[in-house]
Amino acid sequence: MNIAFQLIAAAALIAAPAVSLAEDGGANGTVAGQSHPDAVPEYTARQFFETTSYGMASPGGVAFSPDGTNLLISSDADGVFNAYLLPLAGGDPVPVTQSTDNATFAVSFFPSDGRILYTADEGGNELNHVYVRAEDGTVTDLTPGENVKAQFASWSADGETLYISTNERDPQMFDLYAYEADDYERRMVFENTGGYGLGAVSRDGRYLALVKERTSADNDLYLVRLGEDGGEPQLITGHEGNISHGVYDFTPDGGTLIYGTDEHGEFYQAWAYDVATGEKTPLIEADWDVSFVSPSPSGRYRVHAINADAQTQLTITDTRTGEPVTLTGIPEGDLGSVRFNREENRIAFTVSSDTSPADIFVADLTSGEAQRLTSALNPAIDEDHLVSATVARFESYDGVEIPGILYRPHGASADNPAPAIVYVHGGPGGQTRRGYSAAIQHLVNHGFAVYGINNRGSSGYGKTFFHMDDRRHGDADLRDVIASKDFLQDMDWIADDRIAVMGGSYGGYMTAAALAFHPEVFDAGVNIFGVTNWVRTLNSIPPYWEAFREALYDEMGDPATDAERHRAISPLFHADQIVRPLLVVQGANDPRVLQIESDELVEAVRGNDVPVEYVIFPDEGHGFLRRENRITASEAYLEFLEEHIGSGRD
Known part of the structure; x- marks a missing residue:
């Protein structure tokens, strides 16, 4: 698993966070039954998306206010993401940014006062800037520039310096700057002329960890001393063969770098x-x-998480005793986004599950007692009416075991079989995980089974599985998607003649490819900003991906030498073979999958006299962040699928 290589991200619209214990269906693909009411009310897309999204301040940021009264969070409570103060004593979040158009996300409190950092781009173009909001409401852009992309890195241990990376000097490279917390004066502490990916900064400001990509399976870590006398980056992971590494963090004293590696096994x-x-x-x-x-x-506590069969197992360890911290008063689900207060006697964190979106809790570390601060699920929706997923596996065309996440709608049976959707994640090396998704639950609530396939090439199942599709995209991985239809058809509660394919980003590509190269398999397809022309896409990647270009080309192929293969796997050039109904959804500002990709596919398929619907959002990029747009998209999915594979409640 090469962390830096997940370049073509899954659709934000239907991505699901990782949550609690899955019920494993086993290698034969059988799925345990559920206890549920035979009939449940149907909820609208608006009701599902009037569920509120909550997120914590950024990793490396300060989530607790210096006076200990508030948490800094992000929320889309008003339909667009903004930064909020969440009172620890209870009560409604108070907005501190009030954007009505651009999604805005909380980054950090200043350690010693009420100023906050936040980040925003423009219309989904991914050119994020980092801003300071002073206590009087005055806003300062710390990273101005028309085509600048910037990201907060961390604070120094004393709170007097913050670190931000930007590509203002060279659009293809990110340099690291140290900003003074009092007057925002800055200095460059690392000029990135070597094509490195920036990792963690030690809290004493001495060191920066760097990642140097070679291929999709092989990279190295470097360490560089910051400042004028820092010298050149020093290789710290010399090795032979293909080994992947990633940066986690430094210990608080800066004396130890914690890193990840698959050198010693599959994981x-x-x-x-x-x-x-x-x-x-x-x-x-x-x-x-x-x-x-x-x-x-x-350093008294250490938080770590394991990606166990598409769900997160998180542990907080007291390093003085070596024992895990036990928390009480929290519902069943998975913990995430743990943030400590300054005294390290309280933590804030999220808890989520398949049927419950992430809510924010705080807990006393002495007693372990937790308190819930938010209720994210729309109160108009009864959680008992939602569906918990199961992990289900099947043997693919060549015997490789393929895992996935299966949702069985209430009331589906041999006497009342449900139409089904094979949902393909983005990536290409992403992973469909357990967790709450308003869009998926909306479809399941209306009677559709959903199978989130983790085809070969997905992360989370070992490096061998991850690399099984290298330079075999649109072939080996696509054949897993095709084989999943037989797996679903073997279930007596699924309507074997009403199965669609759907996905976002790379999953959108797989959707279009399934319809073009296996035109009779699926009964309809939903392509959410999917790549249709790999020749164009691989020649038009954003400049700030330069550090990963070689690794990307290693996995997907270099357009200078592999253009013929790229053309052969591109649905656009084979669109005349698409004979099933198609829905395409696209953000006009998408910098990864350009709108022209979808425009051309729609035009070509319409020439086949095939039903094609096209939804464009002028104010979105690669993933839909505005609530009204997410509602519109989910309504379009449901209406299209009901028309072309039948209602799940017939």
Whole structure:
């Protein structure tokens, strides 16, 4: 699993967070039954999306206000994401930004006062800037520039310096700047002329960890001392063969870099690198990928998570005793986004599940007692009417076991079989995970079964599985998607003659490819900003992807030498073979999959006298962040699928 290589992201519209324990259907693809009412009311897309999204301040940021009375969070409570103050004593969030158009996300409090950092782009163009909002409401753009992309990195331990990366010097490279917290004066502390990806900054400001990509399976970590006398980056992961690495964090004293590697087996494990001696020692080993490791500000606690069969298992360890922290008063679900207060006697975190979106909790670390601060699910929706997913596996065309996440609608049976949707994630190396998705639950609530396939090439199942589709995209991975139809047809509660394919980003490509290259398999397709012309896409990647270009080309093929193959796997050039109904949804400002990709596919398929519907959002990019647009998109999915594969409630 090469963390940096997930370049073509899954659709924000239907992406699901990781949550609690899955029920494994086993290799034969059988799925355990559910206890549920035979009939449930149908909810509208608006009711599902009037559920409120909550998110914590950025990793490395300060979530608790200096006076300990509020949390800094992000929310779309008013339909567009903004930054809010959430009172720890209870009560409604108070907006501190009030954007009505551009999604705006909370980053951090200043450690010693009420100023906040936040970030926003323009209409989904991904050119984020970092802003300061002073206590009097005055806003300062710390990263001005027409084509600048910037990102907050972290604070120094003393709170006097913040670190931000920008590509203002060179659109293809991100340099690191240190800003003074009092007057925002800045200095460049690392000029990135070597094509590195920036990792963590040590809290003492001495070191920066860097990632150098070579291929999709092989990269290296470097360490550079910051400042004028820092010198050149030093390789710290010399190796032979294909080994992938990733940066987690430094220990608070800056003496140890915590990093991930698949050098010792199929999965990413956490290791510790001693900066002074160069010694490497194992830190966390598991039979799944270690998703992240994050020390608390003083290092007394360590938070880590395991990606266990598409769900997150999070542990908070008291490093003084080596024992995990036990929390009480929280519902069943998965924890995420743990943030510590300054004294490290309280934490804030989220809890979510298949049937409940992320809510924010706080807990006392002495007693372990937790308090719920938000209720994200629309009160008009009864959670008992929603559906918990199961993990279901099947043997693909060549015997490879393929996992996925299966939602069985209430009331589906052999006497009342449900139409089904094969949902393909983005990536190409993404993963469909357990967790709440308003769009998926909306479809399931209206009687559609949904199977989120993790075809070969998906992350989370070991490096061998991850690389099975390298330079075989639109072939090996697509044949898994095709094989999943037989898997679904074997279930007596699924209508075997009413199965559609759907996906966002790379999943949108797989949808269009399934319809073009296997035109009689699926009964309809929903393509959400999917690539249709790989020749164009791979020649028009954003400049700020330069550090990953070589790895991207290694997996997908270099357009200078592989253009013929790219043309052969591009649905646009084979659109005359599409004979099934198609819905295409696109953001006009998408910098990854340009609108022309969807325009041309729609025009070509309409020439086949095939039903084609096209929805364009002029104010969105690669993923839909405005509530009204998400509602419109979900309504379009439902109406299209009901028309072409039948209502799930017939």
